[in-house]
Amino acid sequence: MTTGRDTADLGERSRHKQVRVRAAAASHGDASPDLLTAMAQDPSRTIRRIVAGRVDTPPDALRELAGDADRATRQAVATNPATPAEVMIALLSDPHWSVRLSVIDNPSIDRTVQHAMCQATDKDVRLVLAQRPGLPAGISARLARDTKRVVREALAQCTDDPATLQLLLRDDDARVRGCAGMNPGTTVAQRRQLVRDPAWEVRSSVVHAKAVHGWEIPETDLLVLARDRSATVRYWLANLPGATRRVYEVLADDPDADIAFNAGLWLLPADDPRHPDAARNPSGHALPDMLEGMRLTQRHYANPEYLGRPIPQITDIHTAEQRWEVGSNGRQ
Numbered sequence: 001m002t003t004g005r006d007t008a009d010l011g012e013r014s015r016h017k018q019v020r021v022r023a024a025a026a027s028h029g030d031a032s033p034d035l036l037t038a039m040a041q042d043p044s045r046t047i048r049r050i051v052a053g054r055v056d057t058p059p060d061a062l063r064e065l066a067g068d069a070d071r072a073t074r075q076a077v078a079t080n081p082a083t084p085a086e087v088m089i090a091l092l093s094d095p096h097w098s099v100r101l102s103v104i105d106n107p108s109i110d111r112t113v114q115h116a117m118c119q120a121t122d123k124d125v126r127l128v129l130a131q132r133p134g135l136p137a138g139i140s141a142r143l144a145r146d147t148k149r150v151v152r153e154a155l156a157q158c159t160d161d162p163a164t165l166q167l168l169l170r171d172d173d174a175r176v177r178g179c180a181g182m183n184p185g186t187t188v189a190q191r192r193q194l195v196r197d198p199a200w201e202v203r204s205s206v207v208h209a210k211a212v213h214g215w216e217i218p219e220t221d222l223l224v225l226a227r228d229r230s231a232t233v234r235y236w237l238a239n240l241p242g243a244t245r246r247v248y249e250v251l252a253d254d255p256d257a258d259i260a261f262n263a264g265l266w267l268l269p270a271d272d273p274r275h276p277d278a279a280r281n282p283s284g285h286a287l288p289d290m291l292e293g294m295r296l297t298q299r300h301y302a303n304p305e306y307l308g309r310p311i312p313q314i315t316d317i318h319t320a321e322q323r324w325e326v327g328s329n330g331r332q
Contacts (some may be wrong), residue, residue, distance in 0.1 A: 008037060019044045026050040037061045045070040049156065052076035059084050071096050078102035085109075089116040092125060106130050111136060118142040123151060130155035138165040141244045149173050156180035174199030181205030183212050200230035207233060211240035214310040216303050226250040231259065238263035241308025242301060243271070246310050266307050277308055 013025035014035055025031065025049050026039050033056070040051045045068075051057050052065045053076040066077045068085045076081055078091045079102050088103050089112070100122050103109070109117075109235055117129045118139060123146075130133070131154050140161045146152055153319045156179035157166040167179040169190055176327050178201040180186070182193045186209075194206045195217070207225060210217050225237050237243060238251040238259045244268070251263030266277040268275045 002105060014039055015165070018107050019046055023050060026054075033058045048073045049076050053080055054079060056084040057082065059087075063087055066091055067297075069098060074099045075102045079105050081106060081108040082175045083108070085113050086111075088113050088173075088264060092120045092122070093114055094133065097122065097124060097210070100125055101128055104132070104197055111139070114139045115142070118146075123148045126151045126188065127154055131158045133158070133160055135160055135161070141167070141316070144168055149176060153179040157182050160185060169193070174201045177202045178205040182209045184209075191215065191217060192221055195224055200228070200233055203228060203230065204233045204236055207236045210242040211308075213313050214301055215310075216306050218302060219243070219305075222247045223250065231256055234259050239276075241266075241310065242306050245307060246306050248307065265296060 007102045010025050010028055012029060013021050013241055014031075016025075017021050018297060022039070022042060022044065023046055026036070026042075027050055036051050036054060037058045037060065037116055040057070041064075042048055042051075047072060048065060048068055049060065049072055050223060052068070057065075059082070062077050062080060062083050065073055066083075067144075068074055068077075072090065074094060074096075075098060077087065078094075083106065088109060089214065092100055093101050094100050100120070104117065105114050105115070105126065107312075114129065114168075115138075117125050120126055126146055126148070127150060129139075130151050135143075136142060139181075140155065140159055141164060141177055142175075143151060143155045144164050144167050152171060152173070153167060155164065156171070156176050159165050159168070162185065165180060165183055165185055168176055169178050169181070169186075172297060172303075174197070177199065178193070181191075181202055182205050186194070191206055194202055197203055203225060209215060221244050222237070223246070225233055226243075227250065228234050229238075233260065234251060234254060234256070238248070238254070239262050242262070245250075245267065248263045249268040252260050252267060254260045254263065265276050270277065272278065285291070
C-alpha cells in the first residue's frame with residue numbers, strides 16, 4: 001500500500017536534478033496519473049520516452065507526447081496500447097516514416113484505425129497492413145482496390161480471405177495475379193485458371209508455388225505448362241520439383257538446350273549425385289551456424305509420381321516471415 005510519505009518521495013524524485021533518479025520515479029509502479037502527466041513535460045527525452053510507453057499514462061498526456069520533438073517518444077506513443085484511437089490516426093501523418101509504421105504494431109488498433117490506415121498517404125503503411133493475417137473483410141476489400149500495385153501484390157500473396165483472393169486473381173495487373181497465384185489458399189480450380197492465364201508471369205507463379213507449397217498440380221495442367229510458349233515458364237518447370245516423369249520427359253526434348261538438360265536431371269536415379277535433390281544438399285550436414293535459431297520446413301509430395309521434394313522454406317521461429325520489404329530505408 002502506498003503511503004502519503006511514499007507519494008511525496010516519488011514527487012521529490014520526479015523533480016531531482018539527476019535524470020536517473022527522475023527515470024526511476026517515472027518507471028515506478030506507484031507513479032500516479034498526475035505525476036505521469038507532469039513528467040510528460042520533463043526536459044529529458046529519456047523521461048518522456050518512459051512516460052510515453054506506460055499503459056497507465058493518462059490519455060491527455062499521451063496526446064501531448066504524440067507531438068513531442070523526440071522521434072522515439074512519438075514511437076512509444078504509437079505502440080502504446082493505451083493510446084486513444086484518434087491519436088493513433090494522427091500519428092499516421094507523422095513526419096517520420098518509422099513513427100507512422102509503428103502505429104501498425106499497436107495491439108489496440110481497431111477497425112476505425114485500420115480504415116484510416118487504408119487512406120494513409122504513405123503507401124508503406126498500407127503495404128505493411130496488407131501483409132497482416134486475419135484482416136477484416138472490409139479492410140481487405142479496400143486494400144484490394146489500392147491504387148499502388150505493390151500493396152495489392154502484398155495482399156494477394158498474404159490474404160487469408162477467400163473473397164479477397166478471388167478478387168485479386170482477377171486483377172488487371174498480371175503481377176498482382178501472379179502474387180495471388182503464390183497464395184497458399186488458392187483452390188484447385190483457381191490454379192487451373194492460373195495455368196491458362198494469358199500472362200507468363202501468372203503461369204510461372206503456379207510453377208513456383210507448387211515447388212514451395214507441395215501442391216500436386218494435375219499432370220494434364222503440367223503438360224500444358226511443359227509446352228508453354230514462354231521459355232521462362234518451361235525453364236522453371238524444368239528446374240523445380242513437383243512434376244511427373246512424363247512432364248520432365250517432354251521437357252527433356254525441349255528445343256532450348258538449358259531446359260532440356262535441367263529436365264533430364266530429374267530423370268536420373270534419385271541416388272545419382274547429379275539429381276537435383278542430391279545437389280540441393282550434397283553433404284546431408286546440419287544447418288550452418290548462420291541458420292541457428294531458424295526452423296527449416298521440409299515436406300514430401302504425397303503422391304510418389306511427383307518427383308523431388310518441395311523446396312525447404314526457412315522461417316524464423318520467433319517472428320512471422322516477412323515476405324515484403326518496406327522501401328523506407330533512409331526516408332525522412
